Amino acid sequence: MTKRRLPAVSPSETEILRLVWQLDKATVQEVCDSLPAKRKIAYATVQTLLRRLEKKGYLKHRIRGKAHVFFPSVKSEKVIKRSVNDFLDRLFGGDPVPLMQYLAEHGKIDADDIEKLKKLIDKK
Amino acid sequence: MTKRRLPAVSPSETEILRLVWQLDKATVQEVCDSLPAKRKIAYATVQTLLRRLEKKGYLKHRIRGKAHVFFPSVKSEKVIKRSVNDFLDRLFGGDPVPLMQYLAEHGKIDADDIEKLKKLIDKK
DNA sequence: TACAATATCGTACAATTGTACAACCTGTCA
DNA sequence: TGACAGGTTGTACAATTGTACGATATTGTA
Incomplete structure (x- = not known):
């Protein structure tokens, strides 16, 4: 392969x-x-x-x-992974937290979204 | 101006x-x-x-x-805003949720981070 | 079967991007 | 004061990107 x-x-x-x-x-x-x-x-x-x-x-x-x-012909996962990592590296030195913060502070995500994420993480 | x-x-x-x-x-x-x-x-x-x-x-x-x-000579906020929005648009059609999901699923953020975000949102 | 409608293909082209060399300045220290 | 280490400026250049025209091929239809 x-x-x-x-x-x-x-x-x-x-x-x-x-x-x-x-x-x-x-x-x-x-x-x-x-x-x-x-x-x-x-x-x-x-x-x-x-x-x-x-x-x-x-x-x-x-x-x-x-x-x-x-x-x-390629799983979107793969492309997303690369894109997100690249983006994170360039704009935030790889740290996702400031990005999340930005999203939270600008009303891009709300309490509900957070709740869902919480579950996602706990499930892992 | x-x-x-x-x-x-x-x-x-x-x-x-x-x-x-x-x-x-x-x-x-x-x-x-x-x-x-x-x-x-x-x-x-x-x-x-x-x-x-x-x-x-x-x-x-x-x-x-x-x-x-x-x-x-420009506030970083401004640049970040543009970059994030652009990125979100192109890769996720503007919806931040799948991005958050990606981050959660790939262990980029943990329960603690979520807790902090929660506070951030509540405070607003 | 010839035509109109619809597709693709080849090609183009200016702008931007990533990368960097060579030449030229300018403090600083002996 | 003269040389040098360390800066900057000008310039270059191939690859990529965004955008699209014109020619050609194909198909369903009258």
Whole structure:
């Protein structure tokens, strides 16, 4: 089992990749349609991003009619792990606590969320 | 008060900027010295990054002897806010909960941390 | 079967990013 | 005062990123 290191996913690529995860599998069109209204990217751009993700090894595709249907070929867990760690390292020197603090202080998470997390941790 | 939008901070720049925050103010040398052992970047590279951060408006400098002493000219809060939001948007569609979950599940935060967060939220 | 609609592919291109060399200044100490 | 250690500045350059046009291929349909 050759475990070669996958190339990094760029920010815009991440955005697109997330949509594919969300949709489970998707054509260029479908990804375009599920873009948040705020973030309008041209069809051609989405296409390029999907192509690059496939070349980098994060997606594969199957043909359906004349369209390509892209689907993940790497567990999202893996990508998330890398991204989060990287982000944490750069912005907080690897310490997750300030990040949590930020989220708490800015009302991004509430008491309920905390309660759920508590359970999650206890269960482990 | 003209509130112009600051240019984005690139990942490597973020890394350096964080060190300046941590040191409060620092010369190129000092930043180099405080780089984590893992991440060895050449002096010249650190220098360029600091220069770019200053040009982008995140740092200023004063002269001490022959060296430049860089210090923040924008509150770290501001940068963190942008970075976190951006990160959250791209990787999780803006929802912080999965991120917290990830952190909890991977032992990045423990029950104690949760306790502290709880207080933080209640206090608000 | 020819056409309109829809997709993909190849290609492009400017901006940004990461990385760094070489040349040039400037205190400091002998 | 002259040399040197240590700084800074200018510049470079390949790779990556974000964005997208134009040409070509395919399919369902009239």
